[in-house]
Amino acid sequence: MDWLSLAFSQIVNGLQAGSVYALVALGYSMVYGIILLLNFAHGDIIMVGAYTAFYAMTAFHLHPVVSVVLAVLVSTALGVFVEKVAYTPLRSAPRLSLLITAIGISFLLENGAQLLFGADTKSMDPMVRGGIRLGTTTVSFAAIITIIVSVIAMAALSLLVRRTKLGKAMRAVSEDMGAAQLMGISLNKTISFTFAVGSALAGIGSVLYLCAYPQASPTMGSMLGLKAFVAAVLGGIGSIPGAMLGGFAIGLLEAIVSAVGLSEWKDGVVFAVLIVVLLVKPTGILGKKITEKV
Amino acid sequence: MALLQVDHINVFYGAIHAIKDVSFHVDEGEVVTLIGANGAGKSTTLKTISGLLHAKSGKITFEDKDLKGMPAHSVVSHGIAQVPEGRRVFLRMTVEENLEMGAYTQPRASIQTAMKDVFQRFPRLEERRSQIAGTLSGGEQQMLAMGRALMSHPKLLMLDEPSMGLAPLLVEQIFDIVRELHRAGTTILLVEQNARAALSVADRGYVLETGRIVTSGTGQELLASDVIKKAYLGG
Numbered sequence A: 001m002d003w004l005s006l007a008f009s010q011i012v013n014g015l016q017a018g019s020v021y022a023l024v025a026l027g028y029s030m031v032y033g034i035i036l037l038l039n040f041a042h043g044d045i046i047m048v049g050a051y052t053a054f055y056a057m058t059a060f061h062l063h064p065v066v067s068v069v070l071a072v073l074v075s076t077a078l079g080v081f082v083e084k085v086a087y088t089p090l091r092s093a094p095r096l097s098l099l100i101t102a103i104g105i106s107f108l109l110e111n112g113a114q115l116l117f118g119a120d121t122k123s124m125d126p127m128v129r130g131g132i133r134l135g136t137t138t139v140s141f142a143a144i145i146t147i148i149v150s151v152i153a154m155a156a157l158s159l160l161v162r163r164t165k166l167g168k169a170m171r172a173v174s175e176d177m178g179a180a181q182l183m184g185i186s187l188n189k190t191i192s193f194t195f196a197v198g199s200a201l202a203g204i205g206s207v208l209y210l211c212a213y214p215q216a217s218p219t220m221g222s223m224l225g226l227k228a229f230v231a232a233v234l235g236g237i238g239s240i241p242g243a244m245l246g247g248f249a250i251g252l253l254e255a256i257v258s259a260v261g262l263s264e265w266k267d268g269v270v271f272a273v274l275i276v277v278l279l280v281k282p283t284g285i286l287g288k289k290i291t292e293k294v
Numbered sequence B: 001m002a003l004l005q006v007d008h009i010n011v012f013y014g015a016i017h018a019i020k021d022v023s024f025h026v027d028e029g030e031v032v033t034l035i036g037a038n039g040a041g042k043s044t045t046l047k048t049i050s051g052l053l054h055a056k057s058g059k060i061t062f063e064d065k066d067l068k069g070m071p072a073h074s075v076v077s078h079g080i081a082q083v084p085e086g087r088r089v090f091l092r093m094t095v096e097e098n099l100e101m102g103a104y105t106q107p108r109a110s111i112q113t114a115m116k117d118v119f120q121r122f123p124r125l126e127e128r129r130s131q132i133a134g135t136l137s138g139g140e141q142q143m144l145a146m147g148r149a150l151m152s153h154p155k156l157l158m159l160d161e162p163s164m165g166l167a168p169l170l171v172e173q174i175f176d177i178v179r180e181l182h183r184a185g186t187t188i189l190l191v192e193q194n195a196r197a198a199l200s201v202a203d204r205g206y207v208l209e210t211g212r213i214v215t216s217g218t219g220q221e222l223l224a225s226d227v228i229k230k231a232y233l234g235g
């Protein structure tokens, strides 16, 4: 394989992984933007989504498309449920209580999955096989599907946030909860909606992850979640374009580090880059300074 | 029957008793002002009416409806709009989007007409309709905050220190707008530290001191009163 095709295939790999990071990072960023919570349970929503798709296909032999829809629905419902049961009662509690609750929910979901499905990694046949030959390299269908699906999802999200009434309400609430209420915007509805959208994206992310690695384990959400969290912070937490940018940046970074033969160093490099970026620009690449309220 | 009737409300921040047994009313078509020094409890009173805070005891009635325990987002749909202290426009949204948020409880079809009315009253906002609110000047932001509140066609408009931080010329302009709204029949509850200006536009006024109403009267009576002159009008 020549240099050019190696570079090309690594870029495709980077974009594929980056798409998943970006989708998951969006959930972190949106939730942080609206209630200033680092929702550490978000990664575990992906794990539940992945198990849902996994069992739908292997145990119930449902059509992959049906399984995907099911995974997205279950993730969405779980995200909204967690918000209602665990976070809503703490709306006026100190931020730290909320953060600790999120960590607790994360453990609960991981241990619950271990109890239900066992601690071992469950593998299945690849969801998507084959690819397109381009010169000397092959681009897998899985990579193509992943990139296309996530780009569509992100475009839909941008439209939702910029153009729809609920999307504008989300922006209003994230900027000023009190003023938003004075407009007649219901906090409960808007915050639930934000969790629903973030969790649906995580559900899509979980299935795309299964396309790349056809396996599920109770702790699969923690590393993926952590990387996506780093992506959200790198891009500027609270910023939607920032989360997308951060996700793709980390995916590509990992691919580059692997391509030069340092793949066991890639997590270290990701965190090193995060630290450097935050030293130079503490709000992340596209993050805005939180405006002081008068 | 008054449009807004506030009866013996008590409001607390934790252990701090911020509003003590406050009663007043606003009749339809009136401009009523609440004046008082820093920390007297003016904003707390407005926030309690709009549902951002809840009274521990007492009663707030609006058009015969009890507002007790009603969340802020439902109070708006009953016809009360508040322009909060410090304007609090959505700085990262455009002028037009801010106005749309003001019409959040209104049917979609009515938004364009309401926006036209606001633009007619505040031509400056029309010129800047696609600009991000954060880039507006203080005076323009105040106009936006008022326009945003008017988008819901409120039966009662509550203004919390609309002249705060503005240059004298702009202060004048804001009070002119209050007069115009009054002439057009809007009922207004106006909170101000600028007592002279507020009393001169108001039909009636109440004076708040450390959470209590200490005096009330018509705008003219209060402007003429020696006690008020000493305490609030600089002698």
Ligand SMILES: Nc1ncnc2c1ncn2[C@@H]1O[C@H](COP(=O)(O)OP(=O)(O)OP(=O)(O)O)[C@@H](O)[C@H]1O
Binding pocket: B013, B016, B018, B036, B037, B038, B039, B040, B041, B042, B043, B044, B045, B085, B193
């Ligand atoms: N969030 C809060 N927590 C605790 N105390 C508060 C809070 N907000 C206001 N207070 C107190 O309640 C009292 C009334 O405050 P309020 O903001 O209603 O005054 P105000 O008349 O609007 O003053 P200003 O003219 O400065 O706006 C003050 O003593 C203030 O310190």
Ligand SMILES: [Mg+2]
Binding pocket: B042, B043, B044, B085, B160
């Ligand atoms: Mg005040």
